[in-house]
Amino acid sequence: MEETGPARNDSQSIDGHVKADRKKRGRKVSRDVEMDIDYLHKAVPQLSKVFRITDKIGEGTFSSVYLGEAQLMDGKREKFALKHLIPTSHPVRIAAELQCLTVAGGRENVMGVTYCFRKDDHVVIVMPYMKHQPFVDILGSLSFEEVRLYIYHLLKALRHIHQFGIIHRDIKPTNFLYNRQEKTFALVDFGLAQGTVDTQIELLKELSGLCRTPRAVFGERNLNSCTPAPAKSADTKIELVKPSKTEDPATRAFVSVIRHPLSTRTPASSQKQPRTPAVNLGLTCNCYMTDRVCNVCMSRKQQVAPRAGTPGFRAPEVLTKCPNQGTAIDIWSAGVILLSLLTGRYPFFKANDDLIALAQIMTIRGSRETTQAAKEFGKAVMCSCELPRQDLRTLCETLRGRSSPDDEAMPLHPPNIDIANPQEPPTEEPGGRNAEENVPEPQDEGGWDQVPEEAYDLLDRLLDLNPATRITAQQALHHPLFTGF
Structure with a gap:
């Protein structure tokens, strides 16, 4: 050039x-x-x-x-x-x-x-340069066939990058460009990408090791603030420093919200605390469901749990700060996009706080199902009330048929929920911007009166709460919804 x-x-x-x-x-x-x-x-x-x-x-x-x-x-x-x-x-x-x-x-x-x-x-x-229309401008006029084409090509892009061991981490409509006239697509912005354990991208391996220092699960460390460790010369002296008994700042911040002093024993004269049996998988200990924290919890190894991504598109395992995250988080985000396409509501989930976002997911997928899924990937989630799992077809058809354009994208009143590993209020992550507004309601035309059951089945599998059983991009491309592609 x-x-x-x-x-x-x-x-x-x-x-x-x-x-x-x-x-x-x-x-x-x-x-x-x-x-x-x-x-x-x-x-x-x-x-x-x-x-x-x-x-x-x-x-x-x-x-x-x-x-x-x-x-x-x-x-x-x-x-x-x-x-x-x-x-x-x-x-x-x-x-x-x-x-x-x-x-x-x-x-x-x-x-x-x-x-x-x-x-x-x-x-x-x-x-x-790829000429494209903003997602928010075309959502209301997309036919169901265009929706089918859009999600197919998104899954095609995800299958491709996942084959290289790339986790995009910020899948959303603004990062998947669509030229409606030429029917072309492009996945962009790998600024938050991470690698799987077997990634073929060598620098993603180095990136994952760059910030592998022990730290509390109080939000993801910003890579932009990382500084490489200085190279050690041959004559550099290494001194062993005895660990200080000073509390970690993150620990102090956590302890400050506990009402009673930390203790594993109570005086004989004091009233004994009721004890709740611990559940399996080592998720709890003898302070579970009480207002104190035992030494077992305080001595647990600190976890590294990425949270990067855009609010509203983060998977349950990201919201609960599960340390083991893979390509399944991109699939969840694709499911949220399909949910917006089928309901005509964008953004569908609107919550900057992780716990509120998790509660909004519960209102769709069910509180019992969310709690069980969290248990499968090593997190204990508690909800103040039971929320039934909603039928996806009924949900999508109801929201698409609303006539008032002033409705909230997701008018939820989430219950109080808690996670066994306490967190401080989450901070905004890289790429965590959610400035899109609601869009006009799509009209009941363009095949929307004959949406096949396969569309909701694929949506259900993309929004599987358990990343271990969530459908992969490769499997999704062979879903009956795409027969004939």
Whole structure:
């Protein structure tokens, strides 16, 4: 990819070309966008030799995306998406995202990478530009056949990256682009990707070991704040330091919410606490269901539990901070997308707090079922009342048939729930933005009056509460719903 004309090194020349191009297109951008584009040109000056940046088309927690045009060697002009990563992103994280795009991208509905620019701590990833419509704008007009096509191609992309041992971790409509006219799709944004134990992406292995320091399960550690350990020289002295008896800050924060002093014994004169039998799998101990914490719980090994992702699309095992998470979390997110497609409600779940999000899931999948599933992957969940499991067809048809566009996307009044491993209030995670609004109700046309039972069966299997039995992308592509594809 080369520029055939003279190099545009002069900032005034660049600005003039960009403004003329916008005038020709009738495009108007805000002053803030113009300032961002100017900043990008100054931060990575070599971009101006190849691209004419005309607009800012996306912005996330750790990056901004710009629309640029380049003149190819044959004289044609082609559009590209330029993803500018924030300077504080960890180098290994950036390299891992690039490797995901290079190894798995460019086929099977997964976005590829064309080029990469770097200037000091600024990195710009160049990708093919794909024209698409925002999910929120087209949801109300999609036919059922389009929904079937959309979810099929999403599962196709997931099967492809899962074969490489890539866990995307942020599957949502804004990361799965859809060109409605050309019927093309593209899975984007591997900025939060992690690897499975057998991943083929070498840098994902290094990334998983980068922050493997013991820490409490009080939210995921931000990789952008990680600093590599300094290399040890041959003459470096290693000293053994006796552990201090000072309490860990996380422990103190937890202890402060306990009403009574920590103790494993009570004086004979005091009233004995009622004891509840412990359940299997080592989930509880002798302080289970009481208002105190025993030494057994206090001495438990700290867990590493990723929570990255967007609120509303996190799987139950993510919400309960299960340390063993795999590709099944992407499948759950795909199920939430299908739920939005079948109900016409987006976003379907709206909760930034993990416990409220889990309660909302209970109102759909049932409290008893959620508790049992959590037990299977090593978590004890308690709910203040029993919530029945809802029939998915009835739920989807009822929500799709509502006439008031002012209804909440998911008007839930969740009960009080608790998890055996106490947590502090969750913090917002990378990619944890949920600014989409409700959309107009889709009309009862386009095949919506004849949705087959297979659609709800697939939805049920995608939203399996237990990741061990949740359907895989490979299995889902052979589901009867996609017969004839």
